[in-house]
Amino acid sequence: MSLESSTVGTSLDAIRAELSRGKLATSTFNFIVWIDDPARRDWIRERAGMLSEKHPSFTLIFDNTGVREGDATVTTGARDPHATVTVRGERVEIDVSGLDAATIARYVTGLCAAGVETILWWSGFKEASRATFYALLPLIGTLIVDSSGGLADDSALRALADFHAEHMEVTLRDLAWMRLTPWRDMIANFFDDERLLGELFTIRALHIASGSDSEALYLGGWLASRLDWTATGRDAFTDRAGKTIAFNRRREGEIRRVQSICLDSETSWYHGEVTEDPGVVSVWVEGEHAREPRLFPLMAIDNASLLERAVLESGAVELFETALTTAATLLG
Amino acid sequence: MTATAGGVAANPLRKGLAANRIADPCNVIFFGATGDLMKRMLLPAMWNLRLEDMLPSNYGIVGFSRSDDDDEKFRDEMRKAVDEFSRSGPAKEPLWSDFAKHLSYVSGTFDDTNCFHKLRAQLEKNDKELGTGGNRLFYLSTPPSLFAPIVDQLDKGGLGPRDNQTGWTRIIVEKPFGTDLDSARALQAEVSKVFDEKQIYRIDHYLGKEPVQDIMALRFANVIFEPLWNRRYVDSVQITAAETVGVEQRGGYYDNAGALRDMIQNHVMNLLALVAMEPPVAADADSIRDEKFKVLRAIRPIDRARVTLESARGQYDAGSIAGKPVPGYREEPNVRPDSNTETFAAVKLLIDNWRWAGVPFYLRSGKRLAHKTSEIAITFRSIPHRLFGDAGDALDNNVLVMKIQPEEGISLRFNAKVPGPKMHIRAVSMDFNYGTGFGVVSAPAYERLIGDAMRGDATLFTRWDAVETAWQIVMPILDKWQNTIDESFSNYSAGGQGPPSSDRLLAMDGREWRKI
Numbered sequence: 001m002s003l004e005s006s007t008v009g010t011s012l013d014a015i016r017a018e019l020s021r022g023k024l025a026t027s028t029f030n031f032i033v034w035i036d037d038p039a040r041r042d043w044i045r046e047r048a049g050m051l052s053e054k055h056p057s058f059t060l061i062f063d064n065t066g067v068r069e070g071d072a073t074v075t076t077g078a079r080d081p082h083a084t085v086t087v088r089g090e091r092v093e094i095d096v097s098g099l100d101a102a103t104i105a106r107y108v109t110g111l112c113a114a115g116v117e118t119i120l121w122w123s124g125f126k127e128a129s130r131a132t133f134y135a136l137l138p139l140i141g142t143l144i145v146d147s148s149g150g151l152a153d154d155s156a157l158r159a160l161a162d163f164h165a166e167h168m169e170v171t172l173r174d175l176a177w178m179r180l181t182p183w184r185d186m187i188a189n190f191f192d193d194e195r196l197l198g199e200l201f202t203i204r205a206l207h208i209a210s211g212s213d214s215e216a217l218y219l220g221g222w223l224a225s226r227l228d229w230t231a232t233g234r235d236a237f238t239d240r241a242g243k244t245i246a247f248n249r250r251r252e253g254e255i256r257r258v259q260s261i262c263l264d265s266e267t268s269w270y271h272g273e274v275t276e277d278p279g280v281v282s283v284w285v286e287g288e289h290a291r292e293p294r295l296f297p298l299m300a301i302d303n304a305s306l307l308e309r310a311v312l313e314s315g316a317v318e319l320f321e322t323a324l325t326t327a328a329t330l331l332g
Numbered sequence: 333m334t335a336t337a338g339g340v341a342a343n344p345l346r347k348g349l350a351a352n353r354i355a356d357p358c359n360v361i362f363f364g365a366t367g368d369l370m371k372r373m374l375l376p377a378m379w380n381l382r383l384e385d386m387l388p389s390n391y392g393i394v395g396f397s398r399s400d401d402d403d404e405k406f407r408d409e410m411r412k413a414v415d416e417f418s419r420s421g422p423a424k425e426p427l428w429s430d431f432a433k434h435l436s437y438v439s440g441t442f443d444d445t446n447c448f449h450k451l452r453a454q455l456e457k458n459d460k461e462l463g464t465g466g467n468r469l470f471y472l473s474t475p476p477s478l479f480a481p482i483v484d485q486l487d488k489g490g491l492g493p494r495d496n497q498t499g500w501t502r503i504i505v506e507k508p509f510g511t512d513l514d515s516a517r518a519l520q521a522e523v524s525k526v527f528d529e530k531q532i533y534r535i536d537h538y539l540g541k542e543p544v545q546d547i548m549a550l551r552f553a554n555v556i557f558e559p560l561w562n563r564r565y566v567d568s569v570q571i572t573a574a575e576t577v578g579v580e581q582r583g584g585y586y587d588n589a590g591a592l593r594d595m596i597q598n599h600v601m602n603l604l605a606l607v608a609m610e611p612p613v614a615a616d617a618d619s620i621r622d623e624k625f626k627v628l629r630a631i632r633p634i635d636r637a638r639v640t641l642e643s644a645r646g647q648y649d650a651g652s653i654a655g656k657p658v659p660g661y662r663e664e665p666n667v668r669p670d671s672n673t674e675t676f677a678a679v680k681l682l683i684d685n686w687r688w689a690g691v692p693f694y695l696r697s698g699k700r701l702a703h704k705t706s707e708i709a710i711t712f713r714s715i716p717h718r719l720f721g722d723a724g725d726a727l728d729n730n731v732l733v734m735k736i737q738p739e740e741g742i743s744l745r746f747n748a749k750v751p752g753p754k755m756h757i758r759a760v761s762m763d764f765n766y767g768t769g770f771g772v773v774s775a776p777a778y779e780r781l782i783g784d785a786m787r788g789d790a791t792l793f794t795r796w797d798a799v800e801t802a803w804q805i806v807m808p809i810l811d812k813w814q815n816t817i818d819e820s821f822s823n824y825s826a827g828g829q830g831p832p833s834s835d836r837l838l839a840m841d842g843r844e845w846r847k848i
Contacts, residue, residue: 056764181349185385188345197342226344280427295430297383319348 005075010094012110018074019090019111029057029311030112032120032136036064036129040150044123045093047304051311052089058113061093062104064129068095101135108139117141119311123149137170144310146175148212148256154331157214161328164321173310175303176214176256177320182298183215183258183272184222186283189296190263190270196289200227203245205264206237209252216249219261221327222319231329247330254278272296355786356500357390358467359458361451363482364474365395365406365437368581369506371413374473377778379414379423382431386783390463395437396451406437419776434462442478448489455491459498466499469785473506475585480522492526504533504785507598508589509794512810513803520796533785533793538599540777540784540792543736547606547708548620550734550742557732558611560712562687567729568841570709571603573697574848576653577704578826579675583666591677592645592806592813595697601628601802602794603736604693607708608683617791621798628801630685639812641840644833646676647818648700651826658700658826672817675699676824678834679809680841694838694845700826702848706736709846720749720757728759733846 008014033048035041045061052059052075075091092111096104112118120140122133137143147156157176164172191200206223208216220237223229229237229245237245253259253274260273268287275282275295284293360378362370381387395406411432415422423431438454440447458464470486472479483503486492493501505523510516523532538544551557560566573595579586586594605624612619634642650660661667661675676698683693712730733743743763750756784792823831829848838844 182385184345185349188343188349189389191343191345194342200344223345226347275426277424277426279424294389295427297385297427317348 005073007071007073010070010072010096010099012107015072015074015092015094015107015111019076019092028055029116030108030118031057031059031311032108032112032118032140033059033061034064034120034122034124034129034132034136035061036124036126037150038065038067040123041065041067044121047307048121049091050304051307052091054308055089055311057089058111059089059091060107060111061091062096062107062132063093064096064124064126064132066095066097068093068097070095096132101131104132105135105139108136112139119144121145121307137167140170142171142173142311144173144175144307148176148214150255152212152251152255154213154217157217157324157327158331161324161331164324165328172321172324173313173317174214174218174320174324175306175310176212177218177323178306178309179256180215180218180222180258182296183219183261183281186272186281186296187219187223187261187263187270190283190285199265199268199270199289201239201241202266203227203239203263204243204266205246205248205262207248207260207262207264209250209259209261211251211253211255211257211259213249213251215256215258217327217330218323219258220247220249220330221323221325224326225319225322231326234330234332274298355386355388355783356467356788357388357463357465358469358499358786359392359394359455359462359464360469360471360782360786361394361396361455362471362473363396363442363478364472366397366399366401366409367473369473370395371409372417373776373778374471374782375410375413376418377776377782379418379431380420380776380779381783383420383427384779386779388786390465391434392455392458392462392464393435394451394454394458395435396440396447397437398439398441400439401437402439403436407432407435410435442474442482442485445485445488448485448491452489452491464499466496468496468499468501469782470501470503471506471782472504476506476508476511476519479505480519483523483526487526493528493531494526500531500788501527502531502533502785502788503527504535504782504793507534507536508593509534509598509799510803511589511593513800513807516799516803520800524796529796530790532796533781533790534796534799535781536598536602536794537777537781539602539794540780541736543734543740544603544606545792546740547603547734551607552611561710563689563691565712566688566691567711567713568691568843569604569607569693570711570846571600571607571693571695571707572709572846572848573600573603573706574701575697575699575704576701576827578648578658578661578700579664579667581665583664586675587667587671587673590673590813591675591697591699592679592810596677596679596695597802597806598794598799600695600697601805602798603708604628604681604695605798607710607734608688608693610687615791617789617793620791621795625795625797625801627683627685628798628805630683630688631801631805632682632684633805634679634681634808636808636812639809642680642837643809644676644678644831644837645674645813645818646698646824646831646834647671647673647821648675648698648824648826648828649822651700651828653700653827660822660826661700662822672813672821674813674818676701676830676834677809678830678837679806680837681805692841692843694843696830696834696845698824698830702827702829704738705848707846708734708736710734711843720755726759727757 008018035044072094118140119142121144147160191197208219210216224237228240232238235247263270268285268289270285272281272283279298281296281298282293283296285291378393411423438451459466510519605627609623609627612623648661662669662671678696681693710732714729727747731745735741741764745759745761747757748760750758
């Protein structure tokens with residue numbers, strides 16, 4: 001069943017009228033998307049569209065890039081009253097450039113389905129978008145961001161940590177954290193043998209190379225929160241016994257990607273490093289518990305899938321929040 | 333880096349990560365390793381499990397077959413199979429070379445104990461070199477006639493569970509499990525001499541399909557359906573498994589099997605059990621399989637004198653599928669020109685229990701039908717009193733359809749007022765489909781099922797009591813059909829809806845089939 005699109009004015013009434021022409025509407029959630037970066041506009045729209053077409057949902061894309069020209073596109077399922085209907089997502093894209101925050105918020109209250117969760121994917125980076133962000137905040141239940149989406153430094157993660165500290169009531173998802181699942185799995189795999197569990201508590205140094213800072217900080221924060229380490233600065237932890245664990249991170253490789261990791265215990269070195277194929281990681285151990293290299297496929301989780309997981313995961317994720325909080329302590 | 337159950341449970345880094353990735357180290361041994369199923373499905377499934385990192389760190393894959401291959405030739409063949417048939421596309425380096433190191437081949441005949449000694453030596457070598465820990469999962473992907481001899485040789489060759497002091501031993505048996513009740517019982521007798529029921533995994537790849545698992549979610553994760561799921565509200569249930577394909581290269585097998593054996597006795601009966609069973613007390617393998625068995629046991633035996641009234645068979649003639657002419661069944665390769673084998677089977681079953689008394693379950697499956705579709709349609713009773721609508725308005729029964737393939741989803745038909753001043757009522761159909769255009773593609777059935785067997789999860793495998801009961805249900809029909817020539821064959825055109833006798837089966841009850 002193909003979807004039908006039409007272009008209308010940006011008035012709430014015009015959009016509502018167009019939406020009501022769709023034969024049936026079923027929403028499992030409202031999905032609001034904010035775009036203010038022209039360079040990433042198409043990339044974000046495409047992924048939001050994929051999610052919208054897979055899940056029966058209401059998607060509202062606020063386009064603040066100035067690329068659109070003062071109109072709105074309404075996309076729904078069949079409008080022919082005699083058609084057999086397959087319910088897919090409804091989608092509205094609106095040019096909001098030049099509109100104030102209160103007006104934009106009124107689109108959310110006026111168009112979103114009641115009784116289902118409202119999720120905001122905030123891809124904004126302009127300071128001018130700040131007022132809109134805070135106007136939308138009371139209207140949403142879950143906020144999705146990508147702290148390594150466009151920046152290699154730690155500024156986005158720092159801002160996210162500050163936001164989380166102030167707004168614990170908002171359920172937060174960070175795509176940068178979610179991308180790390182295969183790496184966390186690989187690291188955990190080193191210690192799934194119960195004879196090696198003790199090694200976890202003799203780690204003395206952690207080395208991470210990544211294309212952007214969020215990944216290293218998250219992995220460091222995650223390990224620290226799971227192993228009861230305390231950050232003692234930007235580059236060190238202490239463990240439960242008060243011993244120091246050096247944290248060395250360097251920027252290397254593509255943004256959003258981890259390049260290598262090494263955990264030094266008192267007896268061994270646990271390595272993971274991306275091979276020539278960026279989708280494959282070689283893991284091996286040197287020292288007392290030496291193991292031959294083994295190849296780990298880095299599951300190619302595309303951003304649309306990450307987005308889907310972020311949307312479908314319900315409630316706060318304690319593991320993520322403690323990793324974020326610990327990463328924040330590293331940032332000082 | 334050998335995962336241990338205790339290590340995984342105690343590992344603080346495991347929190348929040350998928351525990352189902354972790355299978356014990358093991359060898360998976362495929363009998364019939366140079367066959368078509370191995371190349372098209374089984375080895376690609378193992379490869380994709382590797383890509384998804386669902387294999388344990390320490391694993392071995394051993395092919396056993398008659399062909400005079402060696403490890404290198406076997407690896408080459410398997411690479412070609414992955415390149416051609418894997419859903420993930422051609423194999424890539426360096427992962428393939430790493431995977432290939434875990435592949436080995438043993439050439440031998442299935443009745444020679446010495447060959448099984450060779451196999452045992454290979455497995456012991458793998459235990460030492462690959463760290464597979466003595467755990468063994470045997471997969472019988474051979475013709476069914478070889479199942480019992482292989483199990484016997486496993487025992488004689490010291491590869492049975494009783495001889496394995498260091499790890500577990502399991503066996504996956506491909507369908508069909510027997511060709512009738514007697515042969516199934518005979519096979520079970522042979523297999524159970526060597527393996528306990530908990531070590532036997534009877535595979536029905538249909539049960540590994542995502543939508544089949546969705547049936548339980550629909551029933552037991554919603555409050556709105558279960559109160560209606562009984563004789564008080566349900567008029568009838570139709571279960572359809574229709575294919576557009578013919579017998580293709582399987583003529584030799586199929587001509588000795590037919591639709592009743594090939595589909596109804598296993599796939600379709602499993603769907604019936606999932607739809608009709610009582611809520612299990614837990615989601616574990618035995619709780620679910622207990623309920624499936626109970627409902628199968630409650631199916632009313634078909635009186636031999638009533639077989640023609642409660643079943644229908646058909647055989648396709650030449651016709652066209654999607655505008656292309658296709659031959660009749662008797663013109664297919666390896667099919668007897670006077671074949672009496674049914675390519676279409678329809679059966680009416682009644683379940684004698686509190687929930688379903690009097691509700692007919694109509695099952696049908698066939699080849700060369702108009703469309704490929706598998707679905708379960710629950711038709712609800714008519715409204716008790718007509719309050720709305722003009723006399724000319726047809727008030728259709730509500731129908732809930734669970735679509736299994738090719739589309740996955742749910743469709744609900746209900747009546748609604750047509751907009752306007754008059755009170756016209758007409759049926760509308762609301763379809764709910766999850767799109768599948770991106771994202772995590774659900775693993776094909778074989779990946780899911782092999783992974784489950786490696787982890788010891790038997791939920792999606794069929795237990796002997798259910799297999800035996802399903803055979804008992806179909807035997808009166810099978811006996812009748814085997815012993816009487818159907819003079820009407822070929823009685824439906826390829827690309828059609830099945831034979832007229834199938835329509836009569838429902839017409840006698842005042843009902844009709846949903847259009848395929």
